[in-house]
Amino acid sequence: MRSFAVGMAAFAVLFSMTSVHAGEASPSLWDQGSALFDHSKLLATGGVSAVEGEGGGGLGAWALITGYGTRDGIGLNIHETYVGLPDYQLHAPGIAIGLFDRLELSYAWQAFDTEATGAALGLVRGFTFHQNIYGAKLKLIGDAVYDQDIWLPQIAVGVQHKENDRGAVIRAVGGKGSVGTDFYLAASKLFLAQSVLLDATMRLTKANQFGILGFGGDKHADYSTQFEGSIVYLVSRNFAVGGEFRTKPSNLGVAREGAALDVFAAYFLNKNLSVTAGYADLGNVVLHDHQDGIYLSLQAGI
Amino acid sequence: MKAILRSACLMSALMTAAPAFADDPLFTDMGGQAGIDSIVDASVDNYLADDRIKTIFDESNMDRIRAEFKVQFCQVAGGPCAYRGHDMVAAHKGLHLTNADFNAVVEDLQDAMTKVGVSFAVQNRFLARLAPMQHQVVSK
Numbered sequence: 001m002r003s004f005a006v007g008m009a010a011f012a013v014l015f016s017m018t019s020v021h022a023g024e025a026s027p028s029l030w031d032q033g034s035a036l037f038d039h040s041k042l043l044a045t046g047g048v049s050a051v052e053g054e055g056g057g058g059l060g061a062w063a064l065i066t067g068y069g070t071r072d073g074i075g076l077n078i079h080e081t082y083v084g085l086p087d088y089q090l091h092a093p094g095i096a097i098g099l100f101d102r103l104e105l106s107y108a109w110q111a112f113d114t115e116a117t118g119a120a121l122g123l124v125r126g127f128t129f130h131q132n133i134y135g136a137k138l139k140l141i142g143d144a145v146y147d148q149d150i151w152l153p154q155i156a157v158g159v160q161h162k163e164n165d166r167g168a169v170i171r172a173v174g175g176k177g178s179v180g181t182d183f184y185l186a187a188s189k190l191f192l193a194q195s196v197l198l199d200a201t202m203r204l205t206k207a208n209q210f211g212i213l214g215f216g217g218d219k220h221a222d223y224s225t226q227f228e229g230s231i232v233y234l235v236s237r238n239f240a241v242g243g244e245f246r247t248k249p250s251n252l253g254v255a256r257e258g259a260a261l262d263v264f265a266a267y268f269l270n271k272n273l274s275v276t277a278g279y280a281d282l283g284n285v286v287l288h289d290h291q292d293g294i295y296l297s298l299q300a301g302i
Numbered sequence: 303m304k305a306i307l308r309s310a311c312l313m314s315a316l317m318t319a320a321p322a323f324a325d326d327p328l329f330t331d332m333g334g335q336a337g338i339d340s341i342v343d344a345s346v347d348n349y350l351a352d353d354r355i356k357t358i359f360d361e362s363n364m365d366r367i368r369a370e371f372k373v374q375f376c377q378v379a380g381g382p383c384a385y386r387g388h389d390m391v392a393a394h395k396g397l398h399l400t401n402a403d404f405n406a407v408v409e410d411l412q413d414a415m416t417k418v419g420v421s422f423a424v425q426n427r428f429l430a431r432l433a434p435m436q437h438q439v440v441s442k
Contacts, residue, residue, distance in 0.1 A: 040402030042409070070401040072442070101401075149434035192430035195423055236422050237412060 037302050038073030043237055044268050045145050045190075046098060048276050049079035049299045052160055052210065053094035053108025054135045056186075058262050058278055058295055059244045060228030062199045063156035063188035065139055066106070067098035067301055068271045074099050077301025083280055085291040089113045090212075094133075104158075106135040112212045117287055123169065129212050135160045137186075144188045144197070153189035153198075160184075162211040170214030173286075174252045180206045180215030184228075195235075197242075201228040208251050209285060217251030224249040238268040258283035262295055274299045326380020328431075331424045335376055335383075342371040345414035354406040358397060378431050390438035398442045408432075 047064045050056035055066030058081070067075020075098045083090040094108030110131040118127030137158035144154035160182040164170060167178035186201040203226045206215040216222065226249060232242035243263045250257040264278025276299075281292035332338055346368050350356050359367070376383035387393070408429065415425045 038402050040400075040405050042405050070405070072400050072402065143436075146433050146436040148430045192433060193427045195426045234422070234426070 036069070036074050037076070038070055039068045039075070039271055039302070040070045040073060041068040041075070041101070041271075042145065043271060044234070044240060044266070044274075046075060046077075048266050048274055049077065049081065049094060049096065049297060051081050051083070051090070051092050051108075051110075051297075052133050052135065052162075053079075053092070053096060053106040054137055054158060054160070055096060055098065055104055055106075057199070057230045057232070057242060057244045058264050058276060058280065058297060059246045059260055060199070060230060061137070061158055061184050061186050061201050061203070062230070063139065063142075063154040063186040063201075064144060065098040065101050065104045065137065065156070066096045067104075069098050069101060071101040073101075075301060077299050079297060079299040081295070081297040083282075083293065083295050085280075085282065085285070085293040087117050087288040087291065088115060088285060096135075102139050104135070104137040106133075106137075108133040108135070110210070110212065112209075120287060121173075127169075129169075130165045131211050132163045133160055133211070134162075144190045145192070148190075148192050153187040156186050156188075158184045158186065162207065162215070164211055164214055167214070170208075173213065173254050174218035175208060175214030176206075176216030176218075176221050176251075178214050180211055182207060182211075186228075195233060197230075197232040197234070197240075199228070199230045199232075202226070203228060205249065206251065207248070209248070209257060209282075213252065213255075213286065218253045220249060220251040238270075239265070240268075241265045255286040256284055264295060272301060328424070328427050329376070329379040329381035332379050332420055332428060333418070335372075335381060337418065337420070338375045338379060338381070339372050340418045341411075341414050341420065342368055342375055344417050345411045346371065348410035348414055349407065352406060352410055355403055355410075358399070358403065375428075379428060390435050394439045394441065399440050400442045401436070401440055404436050404440050 046067045047055040047062045050061060051058060054061050055064050056062040067077055069075035078095045081092040090110060090112050092108055092110045094106060096104060096106035098104045112129040114127045116125055119125040137156050139156045142152045142154040162180050164178040170178050182203055182205040184201050184203040188199040190197045204223045205226055206223055208214055208217060226247045228246045230242055230244040232240050234240050245259060245261045247259045248257050260282045262278050262280040264276050266274060266276040268274045276297040278295040280295040283291060285291045350359060370387040373383045374385040377385045412425060
């Protein structure tokens with residue numbers, strides 16, 4: 001929560017800087033720089049912020065580049081995501097920038113609070129796993145929005161480097177390491193005449209529960225190919241509803257890991273602010289079955 | 303590869319701009335010619351009031367533009383019209399339009415359709431036919 005507050009403050013500073021300089025007479029270097037924030041993609045076409053920080057849905061990556069910068073501009077946003085499960089909670093604030101609708105760089109910090117389960121595992125109550133996630137995504141081909149006349153989706157490749165701070169605990173439960181890198185290939189296509197956005201993503205990963213429980217395990221140590229899919233229906237220009245599905249490897253002997261899914265509604269107040277609320281089911285998460293609960297995410301950007 | 307794709311896009315865009323089916327439900331759903339006339343008038347009003355794009359029309363004869371849009375929108379919607387104006391590449395040549403310009407036009411058109419009472423789903427069916435024009439309109 002503290003890092004979220006810091007992020008919000010940073011956003012407020014950025015925002016006030018852009019407004020202060022708007023009134024100057026001649027175009028300074030700053031004006032030219034802030035003009036790069038062209039704010040000109042169509043509403044919602046940058047997606048929202050996924051739980052690992054990249055532009056996407058809630059659970060998975062999309063091929064869309066985050067933010068509202070067109071191919072002539074850039075877009076920057078920060079977000080805070082909260083997932084409240086019966087026995088755990090996850091806070092995941094982050095920041096992402098979309099450059100020229102081509103390259104996206106993102107950072108997310110996840111805090112996974114084990115609450116009472118921490119004590120049951122022989123740790124302390126409220127034992128919390130933290131994870132840094134550094135992401136990059138490159139759009140390869142296609143345009144999800146304009147290419148309404150051809151079948152080709154927008155296709156992007158991405159990488160996410162994850163560093164978990166609980167190596168000792170991860171190894172104690174059978175995990176192989178506290179650092180891992182995911183690679184993904186995402187395809188997104190807007191079927192505008194039907195008001196539907198579809199996304200399919202293949203992810204190469206070793207991550208246990210997104211990396212919160214480390215990477216690789218006693219049962220399976222290597223990379224496996226996983227799938228993320230989502231369908232979104234555009235109800236109006238600023239309101240969308242959708243569902244997502246994400247398979248995950250089951251690498252650890254101590255805990256069977258299954259697929260995650262969610263349903264969500266996203267409201268775009270404008271190009272500066274969006275709110276996503278949903279219901280996520282993460283299945284079994286160490287000791288506890290039926291980990292499903294609310295998903296909330298707020299994105300603010302320029 | 304890019305050039306092949308671009309020409310493929312162009313070809314299919316030209317094909318979608320080809321002869322209309324008079325019984326296309328989209329034309330009816332947009333309110334027929336009367337509805338399209340209102341949409342064009344409202345959207346052109348929006349363009350001329352939009353600081354982002356109004357200068358594009360500085361040298362234009364707006365009466366002619368309105369008239370051409372009405373025929374072209376009718377044809378794109380599948381109505382009984384044949385657009386005989388400039389093709390999209392020629393009409394926008396030298397304007398150096400960006401995606402930001404194109405999207406501003408889309409937003410103004412969305413506002414106009416909403417104002418006229420066209421539902422969001424019908425708006426999207428129409429916009430889906432206009433969207434590929436980005437390849438011909440945007441040159442910068």
